[in-house]
Amino acid sequence: MASSPPLSKCFASPKTREEEESDRALCQHYREKVLSLPSVDGCAILKLHEYNGWFAPMPMLLGAMAAQKLFRAKPSDVILATAPKSGTTWLKSILFAVVHRDSPHYEPEKYLTTVAVHECVPFLENHVYANGQVPDLDLLPSPRLFSTHIPIHLLPHSVAQSGCKLVYLCREPKDAFISLWHFANAGRSNIGAEALPLDRALDLFCSGASVAGPFWDHVLGYWNASLERPGQVLFLRYEDVMKDPAAELKRIADFVGRPFTGEEEKDGAAEGIVALCKFENLRSLEVKKKGAAWAPGLENSHLFRRGAVGDSVNHLTAEAARRVDKITEDKFRDTGLSF
Numbered sequence: 408m409a410s411s412p413p414l415s416k417c418f419a420s421p422k423t424r425e426e427e428e429s430d431r432a433l434c435q436h437y438r439e440k441v442l443s444l445p446s447v448d449g450c451a452i453l454k455l456h457e458y459n460g461w462f463a464p465m466p467m468l469l470g471a472m473a474a475q476k477l478f479r480a481k482p483s484d485v486i487l488a489t490a491p492k493s494g495t496t497w498l499k500s501i502l503f504a505v506v507h508r509d510s511p512h513y514e515p516e517k518y519l520t521t522v523a524v525h526e527c528v529p530f531l532e533n534h535v536y537a538n539g540q541v542p543d544l545d546l547l548p549s550p551r552l553f554s555t556h557i558p559i560h561l562l563p564h565s566v567a568q569s570g571c572k573l574v575y576l577c578r579e580p581k582d583a584f585i586s587l588w589h590f591a592n593a594g595r596s597n598i599g600a601e602a603l604p605l606d607r608a609l610d611l612f613c614s615g616a617s618v619a620g621p622f623w624d625h626v627l628g629y630w631n632a633s634l635e636r637p638g639q640v641l642f643l644r645y646e647d648v649m650k651d652p653a654a655e656l657k658r659i660a661d662f663v664g665r666p667f668t669g670e671e672e673k674d675g676a677a678e679g680i681v682a683l684c685k686f687e688n689l690r691s692l693e694v695k696k697k698g699a700a701w702a703p704g705l706e707n708s709h710l711f712r713r714g715a716v717g718d719s720v721n722h723l724t725a726e727a728a729r730r731v732d733k734i735t736e737d738k739f740r741d742t743g744l745s746f
Contacts, residue, residue: 413513413552414529417542426541434539437472441465449616450587450608452594461558462620463532469539470532471557477541478531478563484571485663487528487554490625491618492586493578494645499528499554500684501652502574505660508676512548516683528552531563550663556619559628570639572663575629578645579746580622581719581731584612588722591618609727613734623738630744646716652681 422430441456442465449455453464463471480486487502489495503524504515518527529535531553535542544551555562559573566573578586588608595602603611615621633642641662648655656677660666667676719728739745 413518413547414526414534414542416546417535417544418540430539430541433473433476433541434469437469438465440472441468444468447616448611449618449620450584450603450611451591451618452598452600455616455618459561460621460624461561462616463556463618466537467532467556467618470530470534470536471561473536473539473541474531474555474557475561475563477536478565479544480563480565480569480571481549481551482569482571483549484551484553484569486531486566486571486573487552488559488573488575488629489554489556490577490583490620490622491556492583492590494576494648495554495556496524497684497686498574498576498643498648499524499552501648501656501680502659502663503527503552504680504684505656506550506552506663506665508665508680510548515680519683525554528554531555532557558619558625559632567636567639573629573632573640574643574659574662575633575640576643576645576648577626577629579716579719580735581723581728582645582716583622584609584617584731585719585722587612587617605722606727609723609730613730623734627738627742627744630742634743649716652684653677656680 441458444456444458446454446456447462449462451462451464453466455462455464456468458468458471485502485506487495487498489498500519503513504519507513507515507518513527525534530537532555535544535553588603588605591608592602611617612620612622615624619625629640630642633640641659643655643658657667660677671677723731735746
């Protein structure tokens with residue numbers, strides 16, 4: 408079994424001076440490009456820049472641009488895509504445990520209880536290509552697992568061309584917003600920035616100015632792709648996974664080509680993974696309580712809050728809830744998608 412987090416393998420080989428200079432030049436090129444983009448305040452920790460209809464903070468955009476140019480997907484890859492605060496960390500754990508449940512390289516129970524899950528299923532934009540680094544992803548054993556908040560129209564071209572699997576998890580918009588608001592304010596507090604009042608945050612979210620926003624366009628892009636390419640894109644709802652995690656876990660397993668055998672079904676393998684990845688269990692682990700995450704002001708402890716379905720009712724007025732519901736209804740009309 409590997410003795411270090413999966414992503415660390417990518418940086419095992421030293422680079423030549425020419426390669427390091429090339430990496431720095433590429434990073435500087437993208438930094439200058441981002442600085443030329445319009446910036447806005449958003450429902451986020453940092454200022455957001457608008458890039459081809461997508462809002463993201465500079466570090467995320469730099470990584471996304473590098474991924475567009477450099478990432479070469481393989482047919483065996485699996486990429487988990489989400490809008491922020493839609494159950495990403497939880498589903499990463501489930502995906503890792505499903506795919507690697509009998510892997511000779513990784514031992515899910517050990518990794519998921521001792522290593523931050525974002526190292527096991529790294530973000531393309533926030534980890535793999537963060538801080539100007541260009542890793543050698545060929546050092547990772549297959550199947551390689553990645554995650555992203557990048558909207559589908561800005562994913563690296565190799566993702567669609569390779570036929571690799573995309574698993575998308577969406578969440579009811581009001582709940583996703585409330586979770587994002589708490590998340591943003593926790594990070595803003597850590598960097599000494601002013602907290603966003605709820606009404607102001609809602610205005611920004613509804614206008615599309617949120618991390619990886621506009622939220623509804625992000626969801627709809629992956630929804631349409633799941634209809635057009637059902638063999639490549641699996642669309643999941645957070646609420647369904649919460650309601651019957653074992654059933655949804657088996658859907659994921661079938662989709663990524665790792666179905667449970669009859670023997671595993673008899674032994675309750677799926678239920679075992681559900682128990683291992685239970686939200687309350689993950690949140691209580693020491694590795695999830697300590698340490699900084701990938702963005703300024705962001706800590707691992709911020710990644711888990713409540714995870715409850717319907718939590719928005721405790722925060723939004725009836726009028727505010729109707730406002731979000733109206734946008735959702737208008738955006739998703741005649742698409743077959745609803746909440």
